[in-house]
Amino acid sequence: MFVMTLAELIVVLEEENPEALLMEPREQFDACIVGLGYRFHDGPLAMYSADKVIGALMEEGMDEEEAQEWFDVNVIGAWLGDGTPVYVWDDEMLCDTSVASATCVSHVVPKNCRERGL
Numbered sequence: 001m002f003v004m005t006l007a008e009l010i011v012v013l014e015e016e017n018p019e020a021l022l023m024e025p026r027e028q029f030d031a032c033i034v035g036l037g038y039r040f041h042d043g044p045l046a047m048y049s050a051d052k053v054i055g056a057l058m059e060e061g062m063d064e065e066e067a068q069e070w071f072d073v074n075v076i077g078a079w080l081g082d083g084t085p086v087y088v089w090d091d092e093m094l095c096d097t098s099v100a101s102a103t104c105v106s107h108v109v110p111k112n113c114r115e116r117g118l
Helices: 006-016 025-033 051-061 065-076 110-114
Strands: 035-037 041-050 086-088
Touching: 006 051, 025 035, 025 041, 025 051, 035 051, 035 086, 041 051, 051 065, 051 086
Parallel strands: 041 086
Antiparallel strands: 035 041
């Protein structure tokens, strides 16, 4: 199994789907990306850990309730077109995303990326 780094994942997004949106500010939210997601004819898309996004909001000064409400309304509740990211809760992943070096199913490089040598 080949595991992508965040930098490699961003390259795949830029090359395969330039319309894929990334949460801003990138310095705050890039660390919340846990893999690539796909939706019917859309993909690859950035896949974020909902738990990490809420944690990042709390680090900026929101309490847990405020962060959860902001996430529900302004993040997961927002449709920004076909490039809208995908969100997943950590307890729904096949790995522990709290461990920086975790090998996650969500990080497995899709076959078309492996064929291109990414």
